[in-house]
Amino acid sequence: xxxxxxxxxxxxxxxxxxxxxxxxxxxxxxxxxxxxxxxxxxxxxxxxxxxxxxxxxxxxxxxxxxxxxxxxxxxxxxxxxxxxxxxxxxxxxxxxxxxxxxxxxxxxxxxxxxxxxxxxxxxxxxxxxxxxxxxxxxxxxxxxxxxxxxxxxxxxxxxxxxxxxxxxxxxxxxxxxxxxxxxxxxxxxxxxxxxxxxxxxxxxxxxxxxxxxxxxxxxxxxxxxxxxxxxxxxxxxxxxxxxxxxxxxxxxxxxxxxxxxxxxxxxxxxxxxxxxxxxxxxxxxxxxxxxxxxxxxxxxxxxxxxxxxxxxxxxxxxxxxxxxxxxxxxxxxxxxxxxxxxxxxxxxxxxxxxxxxxxxxxxxxxxxxxxxxxxxxxxxxxxxxxxxxxxxxxxxxxxxxxxxxxxxxxxxxxxxxxxxxxxxxxxxxxxxxxxxxxxxxxxxxxxxxxxxxxxxxxxxxxxxxxxxxxxxxxxxxxxxxxxxxxxxxxxxxxxxxxxxxxxxxxxxxxxxxxxxxxxxxxxxxxxxxxxxxxxxxxxxxxxxxxxxxxxxxxxxxxxxxxxxxxxxxxxxxxxxxxxxxxxxxxxxxxxxxxxxxxxxxxxxxxxxxxxxxxxxxxxxxxxxxxxxxxxxxxxxxxxxxxxxxxxxxxxxxxxxxxxxxxxxxxxxxxxxxxxxxxxxxxxxxxxxxxxxxxxxxxxxxxxxxxxxxxxxxxxxxxxxxxxxxxxxxxxxxxxxxxxxxxxxxxxxxxxxxxxxxxxxxxxxxxxxxxxxxxxxxxxxxxxxxxxxxxxxxx
Amino acid sequence: xxxxxxxxxxxxxxxxxxxxxxxxxxxxxxxxxxxxxxxxxxxxxxxxxxxxxxxxxxxxxxxxxxxxxxxxxxxxxxxxxxxxxxxxxxxxxxxxxxxxxxxxxxxxxxxxxxxxxxxxxxxxxxxxxxxxxxxxxxxxxxxxxxxxxxxxxxxxxxxxx
Numbered sequence: 001x002x003x004x005x006x007x008x009x010x011x012x013x014x015x016x017x018x019x020x021x022x023x024x025x026x027x028x029x030x031x032x033x034x035x036x037x038x039x040x041x042x043x044x045x046x047x048x049x050x051x052x053x054x055x056x057x058x059x060x061x062x063x064x065x066x067x068x069x070x071x072x073x074x075x076x077x078x079x080x081x082x083x084x085x086x087x088x089x090x091x092x093x094x095x096x097x098x099x100x101x102x103x104x105x106x107x108x109x110x111x112x113x114x115x116x117x118x119x120x121x122x123x124x125x126x127x128x129x130x131x132x133x134x135x136x137x138x139x140x141x142x143x144x145x146x147x148x149x150x151x152x153x154x155x156x157x158x159x160x161x162x163x164x165x166x167x168x169x170x171x172x173x174x175x176x177x178x179x180x181x182x183x184x185x186x187x188x189x190x191x192x193x194x195x196x197x198x199x200x201x202x203x204x205x206x207x208x209x210x211x212x213x214x215x216x217x218x219x220x221x222x223x224x225x226x227x228x229x230x231x232x233x234x235x236x237x238x239x240x241x242x243x244x245x246x247x248x249x250x251x252x253x254x255x256x257x258x259x260x261x262x263x264x265x266x267x268x269x270x271x272x273x274x275x276x277x278x279x280x281x282x283x284x285x286x287x288x289x290x291x292x293x294x295x296x297x298x299x300x301x302x303x304x305x306x307x308x309x310x311x312x313x314x315x316x317x318x319x320x321x322x323x324x325x326x327x328x329x330x331x332x333x334x335x336x337x338x339x340x341x342x343x344x345x346x347x348x349x350x351x352x353x354x355x356x357x358x359x360x361x362x363x364x365x366x367x368x369x370x371x372x373x374x375x376x377x378x379x380x381x382x383x384x385x386x387x388x389x390x391x392x393x394x395x396x397x398x399x400x401x402x403x404x405x406x407x408x409x410x411x412x413x414x415x416x417x418x419x420x421x422x423x424x425x426x427x428x429x430x431x432x433x434x435x436x437x438x439x440x441x442x443x444x445x446x447x448x449x450x451x452x453x454x455x456x457x458x459x460x461x462x463x464x465x466x467x468x469x470x471x472x473x474x475x476x477x478x479x480x481x482x483x484x485x486x487x488x489x490x491x492x493x494x495x496x497x498x499x500x501x502x503x504x505x506x507x508x509x510x511x512x513x514x515x516x517x518x519x520x521x522x523x524x525x526x527x528x529x530x531x532x533x534x535x536x537x538x539x540x541x542x543x544x545x546x547x548x549x550x551x552x553x554x555x556x557x558x559x560x561x562x563x564x565x566x567x568x569x570x571x572x573x574x575x576x577x578x579x580x581x582x583x584x585x586x587x588x589x590x591x592x593x594x595x596x597x598x599x600x601x602x603x604x605x606x607x608x609x610x611x612x613x614x615x616x617x618x619x620x621x622x623x624x625x626x627x628x629x630x631x632x633x634x635x636x637x638x639x640x641x642x643x644x645x646x647x648x649x650x651x652x653x654x655x656x657x658x659x660x661x662x663x664x665x666x667x668x669x670x671x672x673x674x675x676x677x678x679x680x681x682x683x684x685x686x687x688x689x690x691x692x693x694x695x696x697x698x699x700x701x702x703x704x705x706x707x708x709x710x711x712x713x714x715x716x717x718x719x720x721x722x723x724x725x726x727x728x729x730x731x732x733x734x735x736x737x738x739x740x741x742x743x744x745x746x747x748x749x750x751x752x753x754x755x756x757x758x759x760x761x762x763x764x765x766x767x768x769x770x771x772x773x774x775x776x777x778x779x780x781x782x783x784x785x786x787x788x789x790x791x792x793x794x
Numbered sequence: 795x796x797x798x799x800x801x802x803x804x805x806x807x808x809x810x811x812x813x814x815x816x817x818x819x820x821x822x823x824x825x826x827x828x829x830x831x832x833x834x835x836x837x838x839x840x841x842x843x844x845x846x847x848x849x850x851x852x853x854x855x856x857x858x859x860x861x862x863x864x865x866x867x868x869x870x871x872x873x874x875x876x877x878x879x880x881x882x883x884x885x886x887x888x889x890x891x892x893x894x895x896x897x898x899x900x901x902x903x904x905x906x907x908x909x910x911x912x913x914x915x916x917x918x919x920x921x922x923x924x925x926x927x928x929x930x931x932x933x934x935x936x937x938x939x940x941x942x943x944x945x946x947x948x949x950x951x952x953x954x955x
Contacts, residue, residue: 024890027898028882030832030872034899037831126817204836204844204933205899255834255899256933288837510897510934679893686936687896714841714931722937723928751936 012591014519014529015742018679022514022529032253035208035225040281043210044073045125046271047284049118049135050294051110054146054366054707055157056139058108058117065134066120071127074278075120075135078105081273083239086264088332089482096171097337098163100364102329104239104266104273110139111159111328112368113707114294119270121282144366144707148302148325151363159328159364168326168336169362173344176355176417182317186308190391194775196380196756197700198300198325201373202719203509205255206291207265211272212281220247222272225254227262227507228547231333231483233539235264236272251537254509258691259372260296261509262549263331292717293709296371297701300325301339301380307388308355313396313403317355320347320384324377326362329369333483336362339370341479343377348418349385350427350466350645351407356417366707372549375467375752379692382465386757387775390461390764400761401435404464422466425645426733430669431464433731434647437667443651446664451769457654457788458664459766463757466645469672469746470555470737472637485546487636490560492521492568494629496615498593498607499531502564505545506557507537511684511748513553516676517561520742524565526591527607534561543632551746554676555642555737559635562741567631575614576605578622635741642737644745646670648689648758654766659785661697661763663726670750671733674743681747682730688751690725695752696759696777698724801865805830806874812861820864821845821856824871832872832902836931843930846903847871853910853929872902875909885909885947894943896934903930908944916952920945 026032049066063075085101106117117137122128143157150156151166159166183189209224220242226232229249237244254261271284286295302323308316324339331338340360348356389407393400408431412424438444443460450456468475473486488505495501502521506513518532525532535541546552573587576595580587580603587604590596596604611629613620618627651665668685675681698718702710711717736743756777763784764773772787774780786792803810805828812827824830824847836844838857845856848870875883882890885908895901904927911926912918918926924941932940 018893020890021893023898024895025880025882027895027901028872028886028889028905029876029880030830030902032898033831034834036835037825039826125822126815202933203897203899204842204931205834205897206836254897256897258933288839288842512896683893683896683935683939686938687934688936690936691933713839714837715839719842719931719933721928721931722924722941725937727938728936 014522015674015676018677019515019519019529021512022518023512034205034253034255035210035223036285038210038223038252040210040212043281043283044121044123044278045128046119046121046274046282047128047132048116048267049120049132049137051106051113051115051117053110053139053141054113054144055142056110057142058106058110058137059140060138061118062136063118065136066131069127069131069134071124072120072122072131074274075118075131076274077118078103078107081105081270081277083269083273086235086239086266086332088330088335090335090337091480091482096169098168100160100163100168100330102266104269112366113709114290114368115328116266116270119274121274121278146365146703146705146707148323148363148365151365159366163364166364167361168330168364169340169360171341171344172359174418175357179317179319179355179357182355183306183308183319186316187311188309188392188395190307190309190388190395192303192305192384192387192391192775194303194384194387196299196301196777197695198297198367199373199695199699200292200295200297200701200717201258201260203256203258203260206286206288207261207267207295208285209268209271210281210283211275213276213279218246220272220276222247222249223252224249224268225261226251227257227509227549229507229537229539230545231547232264232268235332236269239269240273240276249539251507257509258374259298259376259549262547263296263334263371289712293712294368296331297327297368298370298373299380299695301377303380303384305384305388307392309392309396311396313392313398313406315351315353315407318348318353320358322358322360324362325365325367327365327367327369331369331371334372336364336370338372339377343381345418345479346378346468347381347385348416349382350409350464351385352409353417367703374688374691375749378467378753379695379756382463382753383757383760383777386463386761390761401431401462404431408464421640423642423737424735425466425643426671426735427464427466427645429733430645430647430671434462434649434667434669437731438649438651441665443665457656457766459652459654459762459764461650461758461761461765462647463754463761464647465754466643467551467746467750467753468641469551469644470637470641470740471550471552472556472641474638475641487634488545488557488560489543489632489634490564491543491632492564492630494568494607494611496611498611500525500527501533501535502561503535503542504557504561505542505547506553507547509548511548511553512677512680516554516680517558519676520558520562521565524562525569526589527593531593551748554744555740555746556635556637558676558744559741560633563633563635564631567633568629571625571629571631572607572610574622574625575610579605579613579620637739642740642745644672644747644750646750646754648754650758650762652759652762652766654763654784654788656788659781661779661784663693666726666728668728668751669731669733671735672747673735673737673745675732676742676744678732684747685730685751686728688749689728689755690720692752692755693725693759694720696756697779700778799862801862803861803864803869805869806871814861816860816862818861819857820859820861823861824856830871830873834899834902836900841931843907844900844903846906846930848906848910851910851913853907872905875905884950888943888947892939892943892946894935894939900930900932904932904940912948912951916948918948923948
């Protein structure tokens, strides 16, 4: 491990340099191409008739007035389109997982307000809204199930008839032998009961699609903003009955995703099916109201966690019950298991935990369904773990950072009680450095001075955590996913001019892969970065990919582009050796776009010279090489992946008059191994932290008792702005990963994971003199106010 | 709503004659009738600011204006910022240098917000800039680098008038 500053280019390499982003010029001049920027000749516009009630049997759908609306071209119900359902499955026994079908359009029953019932297609986006308003849907209403506790209550109305007790996933894992005795005999047992609010990942670009049937290619062409183009292709083919070759999914520029676009949306399937039926291009752009009420949501979880500690503050055991409110449907491909399985598998986190027992459940309710969202469960379980550490420190009258220090894993590789092997990280070092920074900056003095003053309430809080990245086939197979994402395939082609086009199965939606992947390739080939073009998001040009999620792109996709580059290098060296009449072993890349002789470094051939032979004078090639210059390589991780880690330190000031919470200082000490592009890593940290703060302090999707969403606009769903999000000071540690090609670990989610815990701990530190401890997010201002006023009642 | 109005708009110095429904929003005319797709739609209710354009020099939400309301005004969109050969202007260069954009969807709105604000208040402090940046939403950056980019552009403009 070493400490270094970002922004310089090490040893003349591209990796490690914060080079100008390749994506920026087009985005800055207004020439990015997002899905709503696409117009095709004769294009029609779609919107959906959506459920106005949360739980009901559909008794009638009357679209006559819709079809009579000026400009409306067609309207289809589920029966009209006859599409197969979307069903996500886990390879788990029935007592652990119940598969449920998600129809593309609701057929017999609606299960949340906003569920699509019919698709309306019109000549322009205004007329289609007129048409949607003219629809008449009749319901036989059922009792809405609006919370996890209501879902699990005896005799509750069933959201899905096939799922008893409204339970889609129920796993009990690990259950270390003798764990009950440990709790019985432990000097200290602390308990956290916490609930976290439902959130919207909220990419600023809403979901959308443009689909058309191409007679010449005999293909349904689907341009959609998705993180997982190949999985969309598979579902589209299955739903419509087309062969996969008859579906081409391409992805234009994407305005964020954060997981919400990492599942297959029923609207994109319905719009494509309408285009197929009408043989005309159809565009659907989700409006913000639908994005806030009917898109995939996340994060609503309830924890009941107990932890046993010895008298010195060492954790002895953890026993947790986790219930995740997954809303109305299982998402494809991850299923409703995404949150409970992540939390159950990974909760011990950075700590040496000898005994562990967990029960993780997914319950179904009449809310918009849950998909992945940046961090997936880790913001929640890290928060609970960090609250347990704080509570243990209080119970034992120890310093909370010191309690963490006594528990963090320091010897690697570490085999956890959760059967996961942790590769080397800097848990202890990040904790020490973060605390040191806040000390050196004088914040402890600010806090102690505040204790003298009745006006100021200052709190300091930390979170220390890791983030598993580079989930390969091994890790997802262990989750028993039926679709096992893991590998990535990369194809590299060198053209006659000696420049390369490299494909990746990952899908950037703001993470800068056109730049960072090119840096990796440029280093491997000794090319200028401008000679490298990255291709992504096209199911016809890319053999297969699992897209971008779980901070997998640089660890797995970045390793695949490096492996493909290495294979191409071998071809280049073989051809050059043959033409220069020497052994391959006597050749090497010259670092300037060519191959040279080791023994006579002045003698060599440029890539363009080699490529000209490979394509235009193939008769000169050595036997068994070429013609052409192309290579394909894949990368996968069969082990447990690699763990990034960080410690966040937060200073808050609480307002006695309003219960307001102001973040005075935010320090992040992160370790994502080798940073390919340090400025991009910092951008991921800061953006992630902003989303974590949003969950801790601002955002929550609420419903009334009947299931009506209470946050249909940005007036009710508070997305923080520059007025609320503080500057973040970032310090870097570097523990290179031993098995990714560049030593990189993932960096996409850590910011979001660490922020809620650190903010919540800081608020509780501010409240320490009141005896009140708050464990739920978003943190209610009223609770802070009442705690400070002395009138708080739990 | 089939009534059609003839309107005349001046966008980025160019005059256009259009036949539109009275309810047609300025942002839809810019994007879909004039093909200026750099201006984005993020919320359709005036909160996110992705559709920010300049109307007679002042930042305005193009999703909250009917196209007909913009008649007689000078409208500027993000497409007006770069030079004739696509070279980035100083504000755009500051955004890329400070990594003030990730997915880039909100970026045109922030650029036009900053363009209008700095023209009106060239002496703005970093804190004043932060207050103005709070008018728009970004989901990727955490705002810090957007504030830094605009502040650095403002400082550079003050140093080289």
